[in-house]
Amino acid sequence: MLFCLLSVIYCEHLIFRQAINSCNSETPSWVSIKEPEVYNITRVILIADPQLTDALSYSYAPEGSVLLEILQFYCDYYMRRNYRLIQENLHFEAAFFLGDLFDSGRKIEENLYEEELQRFNKIFHKIKEFPVYNVSGNHDIGYRIGPKQAALATKFEENFGPLNYKVTVGGFTFVTISSLTVEEEISIPKELSTQTINFIESLNSEDIYPSILLTHVPLWRPRNTHCGSENKEHGPLVDRIGGSYRNMLDKGVSEHILEKVKPVHVFSGDDHDICEVQHSETTTEHTVGTFSWLQGVTHPSFAVVSLIHSEKNSTVVVDICFLPNMYALLSWYLILVPVSVWFASPGFKHQGLVLLGTNYSPIQSGARGVLQRVLYSIPFLCKRMLFILLPSLCLYFGFTLL
Ligand SMILES: [Zn+2]
Numbered sequence: 001m002l003f004c005l006l007s008v009i010y011c012e013h014l015i016f017r018q019a020i021n022s023c024n025s026e027t028p029s030w031v032s033i034k035e036p037e038v039y040n041i042t043r044v045i046l047i048a049d050p051q052l053t054d055a056l057s058y059s060y061a062p063e064g065s066v067l068l069e070i071l072q073f074y075c076d077y078y079m080r081r082n083y084r085l086i087q088e089n090l091h092f093e094a095a096f097f098l099g100d101l102f103d104s105g106r107k108i109e110e111n112l113y114e115e116e117l118q119r120f121n122k123i124f125h126k127i128k129e130f131p132v133y134n135v136s137g138n139h140d141i142g143y144r145i146g147p148k149q150a151a152l153a154t155k156f157e158e159n160f161g162p163l164n165y166k167v168t169v170g171g172f173t174f175v176t177i178s179s180l181t182v183e184e185e186i187s188i189p190k191e192l193s194t195q196t197i198n199f200i201e202s203l204n205s206e207d208i209y210p211s212i213l214l215t216h217v218p219l220w221r222p223r224n225t226h227c228g229s230e231n232k233e234h235g236p237l238v239d240r241i242g243g244s245y246r247n248m249l250d251k252g253v254s255e256h257i258l259e260k261v262k263p264v265h266v267f268s269g270d271d272h273d274i275c276e277v278q279h280s281e282t283t284t285e286h287t288v289g290t291f292s293w294l295q296g297v298t299h300p301s302f303a304v305v306s307l308i309h310s311e312k313n314s315t316v317v318v319d320i321c322f323l324p325n326m327y328a329l330l331s332w333y334l335i336l337v338p339v340s341v342w343f344a345s346p347g348f349k350h351q352g353l354v355l356l357g358t359n360y361s362p363i364q365s366g367a368r369g370v371l372q373r374v375l376y377s378i379p380f381l382c383k384r385m386l387f388i389l390l391p392s393l394c395l396y397f398g399f400t401l402l
Helices: 002-021 029-033 066-089 110-123 148-160 190-201 251-261 326-344 348-356 366-401
Strands: 040-047 094-097 132-134 165-169 172-177 211-215 265-268 275-278 284-287 301-309 314-322
Touching (some): 002 314, 148 190, 211 251
16 A cells, blocks of 8 residues: 555656656856856747647547546646646746647637637646747648638637747747748638748848747658657658648748748747757757647657857757656556555455465464564565566556657
């Protein structure tokens, strides 16, 4: 029972706190070596693709089903707890959400949209003051969905802010581009693509330097470009277009955006896995992984970005922070619950002793009997560890390390 209690404390509390605390990014050594007083360091957090699970997310969890209720509860709770811990334990000046805030924002009716909005605000509730900036994703405003995109874009702007904008944080200009409305030839309605293109054309890289580009859809890269060591599950991005999505922007569009903005760094979302790609000597792109444990990766994550700025030098340091592996936790509970019930059951003592080969009754009474029982129980406990707990722990840590 004590082991069960300790397990729950570890799985429900310590493991989450440990994950967030391990993210406290440190000031790079070269800053402290070279005149630290001339550097201004600001930290921001980047969260991608929370994609709130809803009744349209999974065919096996339809509206009104118990499974949907369970999935929504656990996923919302997971993200809410992590977001609260981030605020309590990390020092940052602003938060950026890189799109796909809802899963079915582009499909749901007006009254359900309001419900989803309330859910989102509850999960990402602020317990301290800091500005939040949003990027629109294909699950929010759609892609190649025709005139409906205009209404969705308006709804997004009303609730989450503009589609295209620039904002200065820590001496850097964050340039957000609406990547789902940037392709003039296929975009309907035209007003949205015109707005995005006009915004890009209005940018002057010298005026906004140093700049950081934010785009939901990652920029183009050659086929099979390696995504770096942090990418654990999806591998290189594939240039695919499908029903209301595309995996990377067009080559020409990407090059034009890079030319206009000349960013020192690019951040994107959409893929759900992490990807680091060097576009040029001066520009690196980080695709930030999903914040949700229900979006196809076992290692949800977010990014802490240190903006290091001085008169002569401006650079960013990116720390990828992994969140606990919920599949490993659930697997552990699946083992722990039946084993605990079995251990606690009235018939366990007899069954357990027979099963493990230590069917023993003390021959002494009183204190000697107790001592004898303790001594005889040592091999029994060792066997119990060997047969039940060790495989369970191996399974648990196996999942965690995957
Ligand atoms: Zn997306």
